[in-house]
Amino acid sequence: MRYWLMKSEPGEYGIDHLQRDRQSAWFGVRNYQARNFMRDDMKVGDLVLFYHSSCPEPGIAGICKIAKAAAPDVTQFDKNDSHYDPKSKPENPLWVCVEVKFVKKLHLIPLAALRDAPTLSEMRILQRGNRLSITPVSDAEWEFITTQLVT
DNA sequence: GCCAACGTTGGC
DNA sequence: GCCAACGTTGGC
Numbered sequence: 001m002r003y004w005l006m007k008s009e010p011g012e013y014g015i016d017h018l019q020r021d022r023q024s025a026w027f028g029v030r031n032y033q034a035r036n037f038m039r040d041d042m043k044v045g046d047l048v049l050f051y052h053s054s055c056p057e058p059g060i061a062g063i064c065k066i067a068k069a070a071a072p073d074v075t076q077f078d079k080n081d082s083h084y085d086p087k088s089k090p091e092n093p094l095w096v097c098v099e100v101k102f103v104k105k106l107h108l109i110p111l112a113a114l115r116d117a118p119t120l121s122e123m124r125i126l127q128r129g130n131r132l133s134i135t136p137v138s139d140a141e142w143e144f145i146t147t148q149l150v151t
Numbered sequence: 152g153c154c155a156a157c158g159t160t161g162g163c
Numbered sequence: 164g165c166c167a168a169c170g171t172t173g174g175c
């Protein structure tokens with residue numbers, strides 16, 4: 001079992017939406033590295049830190065788990081969807097998405113709190129210029145965050 | 152709104 | 164294959 005961090009803008013789809021829906025497809029990833037993590041490495045049951053980005057209070061807002069393995073992302077074929085990709089053909093889909101299931105909401109762990117923890121200094125999300133929306137989280141990072149930073 | 156950093160595109 | 168130009172991300 002592996003651990004992950006997935007970013008979403010709460011104005012678009014935040015932890016409250018997932019709590020309401022219980023389970024949701026992770027639509028809209030259009031980055032090859034992030035896609036490959038979903039397609040090649042994510043397994044049902046993997047646990048995920050749900051991160052809020054591009055918002056007044058960026059940080060870890062909750063925990064979810066992978067509920068369904070990667071499958072073609074239907075939004076890539078929908079001309080009316082903002083994630084439409086004319087390069088992708090139904091017979092050879094370019095983009096996939098997993099489904100995630102709500103586990104719990106956390107008191108927000110602010111980005112600043114992550115930065116303050118020496119244990120997390122190597123964490124991908126904290127590296128300069130990192131923009132990847134899906135990143136692996138090490139066992140040690142997960143352990144520290146879920147035992148030391150939750151309140 | 153600014154801007155640093157990164158990914159993608161496309162001409163050569 | 165190189166690399167400049169462009170678009171996007173995301174914290175501040």
